Amino acid sequence: MRRISFILYFILPAMCIMAGNFKPSRLRCEYLSNPICISERHPQFSWIVSSDDNEVWQSNYELLISDNLSSLRKGEGNMWNTGIVNSDESIQITYEGKPLKPFTRYYWKVRLRNQVGKWSDWSEIAWFETTMLDEADWKADWIGDGSQQFVRDEDFYKEDPMPLFRKEFSASNGIRSARLYVSGLGYYEAYMNGKKVGDHVLDPGWTAHRQQVLYSVYDVTSMVAKGRNVLAFMLGNGWYNPLPIRLFGTYNLRDVQQTGRPIVKAELRIEDKNGRVSRILTDATWKVSPGPIVRNNVYLGEKYDARLEVEGWNRVGTPRGTWRSAVKKQGPSGSMTPQMQPPVKIIERISPFSVWKTSSGTYMVDMGVNFAGVASIKVKGEKGRTISMRYGENIHPDSTLNWLTTTAGHIKSMWNMQGGPGAPKDAYQEDKYVLKGIGEEVYTPKFTFHGFRYVEVFNYPGTLSADDITGIRLSADLERTGFFECSDSLYNRLHEVTLRTFRSNVFSVQSDCPGREKMGYGGDMVATAESFIYNFDMAQFYRKTVKDFINDQSPAGGMPEIAPNTGIIINGIGDGSGPLGWQLAFPFVQKQLYDFYGDKRIIERCYDSFTKQVEFINSKTVDGLFHWDIGDHVALDTKDDAFAASCFYYEHVRIIAYFAEVLGRKDDAIRYEKLAEDIRQRIVKVHLLSGTGRYGNGTQGTQAFGLYYNLSEENKKAAFDWLVKEYERHDWHVATGIFSCKMAFDVFRTLGRNDLAGRLVSNIDYPGWGYMLEQGATTLWESWEYPENGSSQNHPMFGSTEEWFFRSLLGINSLSDAFKKIEIKPQPTNDLKWAKGSYSSIRGQISSDWSIEDGLMRLSVSIPANTSAIVYVPSLEGQMVETTSSLSRFLYWKDGYSVFEVPSGTYTFRVKPPSPHDP
Known part of the structure; x- marks a missing residue:
């Protein structure tokens, strides 16, 4: 007779009382803290429900918004008073008050009532400022230096001094506020009275200028002085005035983008303090002069001639140099919108690991790690001497620089890849500085960025030491949301290396690499979006990404392979659109914004564009499926592109059916659900070998695709067995590409075989992540092979291990409504002794901390107030589980887990050894 199994759980001493610490915190408007750049007429508000107690819920809220601080302090919301709202929602609360005005600060606060009827104190007062709400609110002109654009391609490579602009103005005493609204194309730096405005670099972010131009807003109140002032700008080419270099010998950005x-x-x-407003506008009264930056390009680098510096150009007084009136210009056709995504900033200054002199007399600098940014150098020497800094990710065996993995678009003579008239034979990254010969000089490039670990310095006077050169690490200023650590040093190193890779590739677009291409490839986003989100607040960054795709949607509906579009199309489906796996980024990123942040507005506003895309894709099928795509990029096994393309087609339709359901568009939901089912059945009929579980050509990649998309429930076990056999055939090494790596991790997690994922990640020989680390990688490679002269050494697309760390090892997942209902289900691998980490969701911080001692599990979890969780404690059937709170409600034991339901709070579970009296 089978013994009936049972689980006992004991309650350790614990208290659950309603203390006076229930409050709203982390108030956000459009995901931002006290922003000054709101152009949305109906902004959305969010807060976190904070409490140190267990089982705390928000049952009501009251939100007040006022256009003056005194009214709000009196409890008056003269713009919007929600009244007492019967709702537990704390995110994406849409403004429904009086019409907002431009250039106005609004103050807001919120209070909450918990489930037992107790009100919190009012939150601290937050605020937001509106900027231009209409294009007509702009009164300034676009201005330039009046120079004519080059006609011949080769002339673009000549020296071309960038303009400096200045305007003197007077300000009275008693300034209440001063705001600078500015867009400089391609890049700019702003100065007020000789000091740089803000800490942004490489501003503004890259967009399709034909559709959209970003501007930034700065609070310059403290920078404006009583009396005479000067506002000044230095411009660079950026993405608005790119070189006509033929990337990969073919693609010219100037043929695709609106430039100037x-x-x-x-x-x-x-x-002023009396409410009087004065405006200083760019117009033809401004003065302009050529500056010292004589070359600059996002790929090839910058040349700065210090002899051409204009003394006093950005300060009050009469500057030197030749100044003339600025010229009013016709700007790009795109609408002006405030830059909401995190700006690029200096995030770290890196001291060299080593410096040595080469046999040819140059100096080689090893920064110790691969990263994105520039180098800053100190130098003292004679006037007119030109020093050069050339960048690369590697060195040759003779310790000379290897720049072959970072040449722009693979333009290099060894491959006979030519960049067109005037382009260098070898398009490496290089910055040059011409000395003015006055004391110690410091040069930091302004309008370019590179991917590198090594810098070779040419023609340096004297002896270069580690104190003379610094790595300037640049990245979008993303807020960190995820933390992970475990007992396996390889996993910890991989985590560090992957995050460095991620930070190297967020320069207003999620790029493929910071050296060779710098472009927003859609497929890379599909492979890694969740991995990025678990580690960083990507809400506004990915909102921009979605807009980038809409900006370049074709008239017929197709999406580009890359956004902003650069003209690169490989195996697209027609009308200038990209391959399906790369088009998929458009809906896939939207889905992550909804699933992680509850951002329903993004899918509402993009729905028409998405339906247009899906209908376009649907019109391009052959026999109801697709037969071409880039497919599972960089897989080692033979790719089955037809199978992958059809799966991507299926996923497009599945997502739009999901969105239609979310938006309440029932007819659309029914229609697209039926279409998705028809596609699934066709895929199974064509690509599944009946009775065997083999999908497509039966590789690791195709099996992962079929299982990830759950194409055949009845063949799931056979398909998984086939997948395992494929891994066994490769001696438990990966042969997967960027998509199926991510998919395989998800398959192992959902089927409860995370031990197999651990075997794959732990390998230190070729091919695999561990092999990269053993070869000294400090960022992830573009290929499984060691990239010596082709592939990039700083590519995020294999970074789906981060999703695995959080979803599988820590077990942190959302069950519904942007982590309103949470799952904590850690899946330890065989050799892992402990893991701990957290994810700061839009509703609060979720943590998972587990360890195994003497074969028994201890799991501690923290669940944010106003949420609940299902907690899975790894255990054997019949083992007793001890918990710290009576609020932990035991549900059942299944598949190696004791399953509990818990409200918000902090809990510890311990699996107890069997009693000696147990039968």
Whole structure:
């Protein structure tokens, strides 16, 4: 007779009382803290419900918004008073008050009532400022230096001094506020009275200028002085005035993007204490002069001639140099919108690991790690001497620089890849500085960025030491949301290396690499979006990404392979659209914004564009499926592109059916659900070998695809067995590409075989992540092979291990409504002794901390207030589980887990050894 199994759980001493610490915190408007850049007429608000107690829920809220602080302090919301709202929602609360005005600060606060009727104190007062709400609110002109654009391609490579602009103005005493609204194309730096405005670099972010131009808003109140002032700008080419270099010998950005000579548009808005407003606008009264930056390009680098510096150009007084009136220009056709995504900033200064002199007399600098940014150098020497800094990710065996993995678009003579008239034979990254010969000089490139670990310095006077050169690490200023650590040093190293790779590839687009291409490839986003989100707040960054795709959607509906579109199309489906796996980024990123952040607005606003895309894709099928794509990129096994393409087609339709359901569009939901089912059945009929579980050509990749998309429930076990056999055939090494790596991790997690995923990640020989680390990689490679002269050494697309760390090892997953209902289900691998980490969701921080001692599990979890969780404690059937709170409600034991339901709070579970009296 089979013994009936049971689980006992004991309650350790614990208290659950309603203390006075229940409050709203982390108030956000459009995901931002006290922003000054809101152009949305109906902004959305979010807060976190904070409490140190267990089992705390918000049952009501009251939100007040006022256009003056005194009214709000009196409890008056003269713009919006929600009244007492019967709701437990704390995210994406849409403004429904009086019409907002431009250039206005609004103050807001919120209070909450918990489930037992107790009100919190009012939150601290937060605020937001509106900027231009309509294009007509802009009064400034685009201005330039009046120079004509080059006609011949080869002329673009000549020296071309970038313009400096200045405007003197007077300000009275008693300034209440001063805001600078500015866009300088391609890049700019702003100065007020000789000091740089803000800490952004490489501003503004890259967009399709034909559709959209970003501007930034700065609080410059403290920078404006009583009396005379000067506002000044230095411009660079950026993405608005790129070189006509033929990337990969073919693709010229100037053929695709709206381009032009460097221009600037700005408004300085000053309000005095009496409410009077004065504006300083860019127009033809501004003065312009050529500056010391004589070459600059995002790929090839910058040349700065210090002899051409204009003394006093950005300060009050009469500057030296030749100044003339600026010229009003026709700007790009795109609408002006505020830059909401995190700006690029200096995030770290890196001291060299070593410096040595080469046999040829140059100096080689090893920064110790691969990263994105520039090098800053100190130098003292004679006037006119030119020093050069050439960048690369590697060195040759003779210790000379290897720049072959970072040449722009693979333009290099060894491959006979030519960049067109005037382009260098070898398009490496290089910055040059011409000395002015006055004391110690410091040069930091302004309008370029590179991917590198090594810097070779040419023609340096004297002896270069580690104190003379610094690595300037640049990245979008993303807020960290995830933390992970475990007992396996390889996993910890992989985590560190992957995050460095991620940070190297967020320069306003999620790029493939920071050296060779710098472009927003859609497929890479599909492979890694969740991995990025678990580690960083990507809400506004990915909102921009979605807009980038819409900006370049074709008239017929197709999406590009890359956004902003650069003209690169490989195995697209027609009308200038990209391959399906890369088009998939458009809906896939939207889905992550909804699933992680509850951002329903993004799918509402993009729904028409998405339906247009899906209908376009549907019109391009052959026999109801697709037969071409890039497929499972960089897989070692033979790819089955037809199978992958059809799966991507299926996923497009599945997602739009899901969105239609979310938005309440029932007819669309029914229609697209039926279409998705028809596609699934056709895929199974064509690509599944009946009775065997083999999908497509039966590789690791195709099996992962079939199982990830759950194409055949009845063949799931056979398909998984086939997948395992494929891994066994490769001696438990990966042969998967960027998509199926991610998919395989998900398959192992959902089927409860995370031990197999651990075997794959732990390998230190070729091919695999561990092999990269053993070869000294400090960022992830583009290929499984060691990239010596082709592939990039700083590529995020294999970074789906991060999703695995959080979803599988820590077990942190959302069950519904952007982590309103949470799952904690850690799946330890065979050799892992402990793991701990957290994810700061939009609703609060979720943590998972487990260890195994003497074969028994201890699991501690923290669940944010106003949420609940299902907690899976690894255990054997019949083992007793001890918990710290009576609020932990035991549900059942299944498949190696004791399953509990818990409200918000902190809990520890311990699996107890069997009693000696147990039968």
